[in-house]
Each structure stands twice: as structure tokens, then as C-alpha cells.
Amino acid sequence: MRDPFPAPIYDETVLAVNFEDAKKHFLDFLLEIHSAHTLMLCRQGVIGRREAKICLRALGRLDRATLATATRERTCEDLFFHIETCLVHECGEEVAGKMHTARSRNDIDITMYRMAVRREILQLTSAVIEASQALLDWAADHVRTLMPAYTHTQPAQPTTLAHYLMAAVEFLGRDVKRLQAAFTTVNRSPLGACAITTTGFPIDREYTAHLLGFEGMQFNSYGAIAAVDYLTEAAGVVAVATINLGRLVQDFLLWCSAEFGFLRLSDGYVQVSSIMPQKRNPVALEHTRILASKALGQAQAVFTCSHNTPFGDIVDSEDDLQPLVLSMLNDASRAVRLLTGLVTDAEVRGARLRQRVYGASLTVTELADTLVRNEGLSFRSAHHLVSEAVKETGADYSHKRMARAVRRLAPKLIQRRLKTTEQECLRALDPMHFIEVRKVDGGPAPDRIRDAMARSRMELNSSRAWLTRKQRLLRNYPKLIRQAIDALGRSQA
Numbered sequence: 001m002r003d004p005f006p007a008p009i010y011d012e013t014v015l016a017v018n019f020e021d022a023k024k025h026f027l028d029f030l031l032e033i034h035s036a037h038t039l040m041l042c043r044q045g046v047i048g049r050r051e052a053k054i055c056l057r058a059l060g061r062l063d064r065a066t067l068a069t070a071t072r073e074r075t076c077e078d079l080f081f082h083i084e085t086c087l088v089h090e091c092g093e094e095v096a097g098k099m100h101t102a103r104s105r106n107d108i109d110i111t112m113y114r115m116a117v118r119r120e121i122l123q124l125t126s127a128v129i130e131a132s133q134a135l136l137d138w139a140a141d142h143v144r145t146l147m148p149a150y151t152h153t154q155p156a157q158p159t160t161l162a163h164y165l166m167a168a169v170e171f172l173g174r175d176v177k178r179l180q181a182a183f184t185t186v187n188r189s190p191l192g193a194c195a196i197t198t199t200g201f202p203i204d205r206e207y208t209a210h211l212l213g214f215e216g217m218q219f220n221s222y223g224a225i226a227a228v229d230y231l232t233e234a235a236g237v238v239a240v241a242t243i244n245l246g247r248l249v250q251d252f253l254l255w256c257s258a259e260f261g262f263l264r265l266s267d268g269y270v271q272v273s274s275i276m277p278q279k280r281n282p283v284a285l286e287h288t289r290i291l292a293s294k295a296l297g298q299a300q301a302v303f304t305c306s307h308n309t310p311f312g313d314i315v316d317s318e319d320d321l322q323p324l325v326l327s328m329l330n331d332a333s334r335a336v337r338l339l340t341g342l343v344t345d346a347e348v349r350g351a352r353l354r355q356r357v358y359g360a361s362l363t364v365t366e367l368a369d370t371l372v373r374n375e376g377l378s379f380r381s382a383h384h385l386v387s388e389a390v391k392e393t394g395a396d397y398s399h400k401r402m403a404r405a406v407r408r409l410a411p412k413l414i415q416r417r418l419k420t421t422e423q424e425c426l427r428a429l430d431p432m433h434f435i436e437v438r439k440v441d442g443g444p445a446p447d448r449i450r451d452a453m454a455r456s457r458m459e460l461n462s463s464r465a466w467l468t469r470k471q472r473l474l475r476n477y478p479k480l481i482r483q484a485i486d487a488l489g490r491s492q493a
């Protein structure tokens with residue numbers, strides 16, 4: 001004999017799990033959708049005022065705390081039907097059933113999914129903005145703090161900590177722009193698409209979109225139900241942002257090592273060993289890295305789950321996928337917030353950074369450039385001369401030995417003595433001189449860094465203003481629903 005629906009194993013592995021997820025993530029949004037849709041039906045004359053008032057009063061009497069802890073009955077497939085059963089109990093099957101005119105679980109579900117995702121996108125945007133501010137403030141304290149810049153994991157040239165940090169501020173700014181674009185995509189209402197082809201009733205999709213805080217409609221009804229790019233765009237943004245973040249964190253972890261010794265986290269972000277008394281483990285950075293990696297993995301899972309699914313209504317992009325999307329955004333926010341906290345209190349070991357700059361041949365590019373300017377050499381000839389001098393100085397490098405080696409090798413390699421004096425060579429090899437002459441836009445010269453900081457502050461102010469507007473939008477739309485309900489309550493039946 002076949003099991004009646006739902007089969008016990010289907011109930012256990014799918015329906016029960018999805019019911020708990022829906023209560024956790026979507027309950028408030030589902031009730032708001034019920035109210036907005038009922039108000040619209042009444043406004044359009046699809047249902048009468050009396051019936052709408054009864055339905056809205058019934059919705060108002062539902063206790064959200066009770067709903068949040070409810071146990072699903074096997075006769076109710078999901079949270080939607082559980083709430084419908086509660087409404088039938090409150091106002092009768094005939095009246096409660098009119099609330100479902102001109103809609104489907106399809107457009108209801110996609111609407112509440114978008115409402116949840118847009119909230120999490122704003123949370124992540126806020127976290128990224130604060131991280132940008134923290135790094136910008138940190139950079140402002142280190143405009144002249146020398147450090148080695150690395151290429152291919154090897155010390156390459158001198159730069160400043162501010163120059164390095166401003167590169168991170170810039171990619172965080174791009175992350176914000178990508179998040180803003182993702183929010184724009186998500187914050188379009190699919191409500192009114194019904195199953196997939198809209199309805200013959202004269203509904204007003206723009207009105208429900210307005211009541212629910214959307215900034216327009218997901219226009220084509222087929223795409224409103226079938227398209228998943230509102231999810232994959234968000235996943236793409238998270239993937240880019242967490243890769244950016246992870247690369248920065250990897251550097252910071254190396255800097256905290258004894259071998260580098262560039263950075264020291266405050267006591268609030270380190271943990272001791274249970275056996276080794278001397279240990280200061282920078283675990284907050286490790287937690288940041290794994291949270292970013294976890295969010296990246298979840299973003300990749302969103303793409304995998306969506307790939308090669310039919311372009312239509314399909315459960316692959318619904319109940320089982322949506323919690324993963326929200327977890328992805330939440331873990332990304334956690335990683336960014338943790339980074340912000342730990343860099344705010346971190347100590348830069350400036351003397352150690354300076355030692356690594358002055359104790360190596362990182363400035364010889366500027367020596368070659370100086371020979372090009374002073375001697376009229378091609379850069380290739382100057383590069384060859386300086387390269388041979390580097391080889392001659394070997395491991396026992398110093399600026400003075402380097403300056404003398406270049407002058408000594410010149411007659412052999414360029415067939416004449418240098419006009420450039422030893423003192424001029426030493427000046428070219430000075431790391432701060434190296435920084436100060438790099439005044440090209442985007443370079444590490446202090447004036448250029450301060451220009452970059454000013455631009456970033458303006459961009460941050462603009463991003464904060466955008467975030468404030470969107471947060472206000474999501475904070476205020478429930479008031480629109482309440483005001484419309486109050487106005488209907490005051491009207492004549």
C-alpha cells in the first residue's frame with residue numbers, strides 16, 4: 001500500500017526542515033505580503049471592504065511568537081498553509097480563502113525570498129563600509145611608514161603602509177558598488193506574477209511593490225518566477241568580496257608571524273595555547289579567513305545548485321537553496337566585521353618594517369632611473385649596470401657598497417665613468433626619497449596618498465548616504481502597511 005502524502009521520509013527530510021527554515025527566515029515577510037496583497041485586492045475592488053477588514057483583523061490577531069514556535073502538522077505542507085489554517089480558524093474558510101485571489105505560492109515565495117536577501121545585502125554593505133573606514137583611518141596614521149612591497153612573494157620595492165592599505169580601501173569601495181548593484185536587482189517585486197502568467201483580475205502590482213518597500217517590479221511575470229540571477233548576482237558579489245578579503249587576511253597572518261613581525265594583534269583578538277605559555281595565536285585572523293572561505297564556498301554552491309536547472313518554477317532555487325543564500329551573506333558580514341574589529345586595535349611594528357626596507361636592495365630601481373636622468377643612458381643599459389652591481393654586493397648589501405659598486409663597474413659596462421656622484425647615488429637609494437619622487441597619481445608619495453584618502457572619504461560619504469536611504473526604506477515600509485490598514489479600518493464598509 002502506498003503512503004499517503006506526505007510520505008514519512010519526505011516529511012522528515014524535506015517538509016519538516018523547510019518549515020523550520022521558513023519560520024526562522026521568512027515569517028514576518030510572509031505576514032506582510034498577506035497584508036499588502038489584501039489591501040491591494042480591496043483597493044482594486046476585487047474583494048469588498050468588509051471582507052478585507054475581517055482578513056486584516058485576523059492577520060493582526062495572529063501571535064507571531066506562537067507562530068515562530070509552532071510545530072507543523074502533517075496535514076499542512078508548509079508555513080503558508082499553516083498560516084492559512086490559522087486564518088481560517090480566525091475568520092472562516094470562505095472569507096480567508098478570498099485573500100488568496102490573484103496570487104500563488106510561487107510569487108509569494110519569491111517575494112519573501114527577495115525581502116530576506118535585500119536585508120542581508122544591506123547588512124553586508126554596512127559591514128564593508130565600516131571596514132573601509134577602519135582601513136582608511138589606519139592608513140592616515142601611516143602615510144610615511146615605510147614597508148617592503150612584495151611581488152611574487154619576494155621583497156620588491158619600498159612603499160608605505162598607507163599605500164598598501166589604500167589599495168584595500170579601493171577594492172572595498174568596488175565591493176560596495178557591486179553590493180549596491182545587487183541590491184538594485186533584488187529589490188524588485190515579483191508579486192502579481194502569480195503562478196507564472198499573472199492573472200485576469202485587475203490587480204495593481206505597483207501598489208503592492210510600494211507597500212512592501214520595493215523600488216519597482218520584476219516586470220516580466222515569467223522571469224519574475226523563473227529567473228535566479230537575483231541570487232547568483234548576490235553570490236557573485238560575495239565571491240569577489242571574500243576573495244578580496246581572504247588575500248588581505250593572508251598577508252596580515254604572515255605579518256603576525258615571528259619571521260615577519262610586522263603586526264601585533266591586541267590581546268582581545270589572540271588566544272593562548274593550553275600547553276605552551278609563550279603563545280599568542282592570532283586566531284581572530286584565522287576565523288576571519290575561514291568565515292570568508294565558508295562564504296565563498298556557499299557562493300559557489302549557489303551557482304552549482306542553479307546551474308543547468310530548467311528556466312521555470314523549480315524547487316532547486318526555493319526552500320532548500322534560500323537558507324544557504326542567507327547564510328552566505330551572513331558569514332561574509334561576520335568575516336568583514338571581525339576584520340574591522342581586529343585592525344582597529346592592531347599595533348604596527350614600524351621599526352621592523354623600516355629595518356626590512358633599509359636592509360635590502362629594494363631601492364635600486366630608483367638608482368637606475370637616476371642614471372637615466374643624469375647620464376643619458378637608456379633604461380636597459382642602466383638596468384644592466386645596476387643589476388651587475390647588485391650581484392657584486394651579494395648578501396652583504398648596504399647602500400654605500402651599492403653606490404660604490406655602480407661607479408666602479410661603469411667604465412667596464414658603459415665604457416665611461418659616471419658623472420653621478422656617490423652622494424647622488426646614496427640619495428637615489430634612500431627609501432624615503434624613493435617614496436617621495438613617486439608622485440604619479442596612485443603612487444605612494446605622501447601628497448598622492450592624501451589625495452587618494454580625500455577621494456575615498458567622499459566615496460564613503462556617498463556610500464553611507466545610499467545605505468541610509470535604503471535602510472530607511474526597509475525600516476519604513478511596514479508603517480505604510482499599518483497606515484493603509486488604519487485608513488481602511490476608518491472607512492465605511
